[in-house]
Amino acid sequence: MFRNQYDTDVTTWSPAGRLFQVEYAMEAVKQGSAAIGLRSKTHVVLACVNKASSELSSHQKKIFKVDDHIGVAIAGLTADGRVLSRYMRNECINYSYTYESPLPVGRLVCTQRSWKRPYGVGLLIGGLDESGAHLYYNCPSGNYFEYQAFAIGSRSQAAKTYLERKFETFVDSSRENLIKDALFALRETLQGEKLTSSNCTIAVLGIGEAFSTLDQETVQRLINEFEVVGEDPPAEAAAAPDQSDGAEPGPAAAAADDDDQETPAADQGAAPMDI
């Protein structure tokens, strides 16, 4: 990007009324691996791509439980993300200590400080309160917005395109369909790599369901059930129509791929899921 004389300090405005340090911090978010959030009236699903810095290392944790009813997925400087989740966890614990009730998510989202460097991490905060399920995006500028679905991090535009197509169905979506959509959106950011349970993490929370991260086996089973494969699938479904994702004529796949059949009928076709 550009270097100029107004970008050394976060407390210096440029003549055009911009804080360059904040904008540079927002660039850091775009460098991180993708994180996606979607919500229905009753559930929020957070999903992220697990990127390991080398083949020898393990991937960094990007989804954190903040409280039973709040979870956060981060993209950008994961160290900053961890500092913020620790802060948010403390806020939740202090609030429920004082008020004996869970912290409303909207109160959690203001966390930036003006005298230090901005946090170089974007937060997708999913939470539940009395008015239902919410998804917020908190960016390094301190701004936050509520979303039906959003994606951040590298190659998130591909996921956003998918989400923009489908978001109107999310409000009344079932929990399983929401997870399915998250997996599909995640697949878009992988651009050709095969989606497996080892390169993604999914977390769910909802009314009556505390925040939890799905374990690898469950995720792999869901991936297989929804037949979510990469763009160069092995021998199987070469001549698939573009909307479906290499679906074989199995009972689960048939209902799952067609947009018009995004109804309860799709659930009955799929195997019962005991997650």
Place this chain on the structure above:
Amino acid sequence: MCRTCVAIAGADYCVIAADTRMSTGYSILTRDYSKIIQLADKSVMASSGFQADVRALQKVLAARHLIYQHQHNKQMSCPAMAQLLSNTLYYKRFFPYYAFNVLGGLDSEGKGCVFTYDAVGSYERVGYSAQGSGSTLITPFLDNQLKSPSPLLLPAKDAVTPLSESEAIDLVKTCFASATERDIYTGDKLEILVLNASGIRREYMELRKD
């Protein structure tokens, strides 16, 4: 000092019991107040004394346990919780929590453990304990039934009682029935929590209401 709490550790279970009467002076405030709280999946605490301090102490421990779970991704073990309780109590050494606690649970090997405390955090792992106004009546009886011979004798005997779970529960019921007869602060109803490998179970028994 109001209320009475008792805990007994067994080979693979732990029994914690407390009455449910809350009183002040010669009056009863309520007949149905639980003093037992489950702090972690294998730790249960019962406290007698000033209930406002007891409640505050329970909240502090619950918050600290949440933090532990966030940082370590697992529940606190009973011995760890025992140390935390001791530190929390000593933190207020010069303005103490007026709470007399007994912590019970299963240790990491699945054996029953009971820890008994004073108000400022001095604690010890024992095989059984009683705290509260009825403790002076119950402890001699438990000593008679459960106390192992001197630890100086060989072979070394475990503090944990050889009684079975149902025998221990019956013993606890007997203790409270007797304490209720003579202690004005003990009575109304007995709440018993049993922790074992299959989880936690609650039982209730009516006590004399006078």
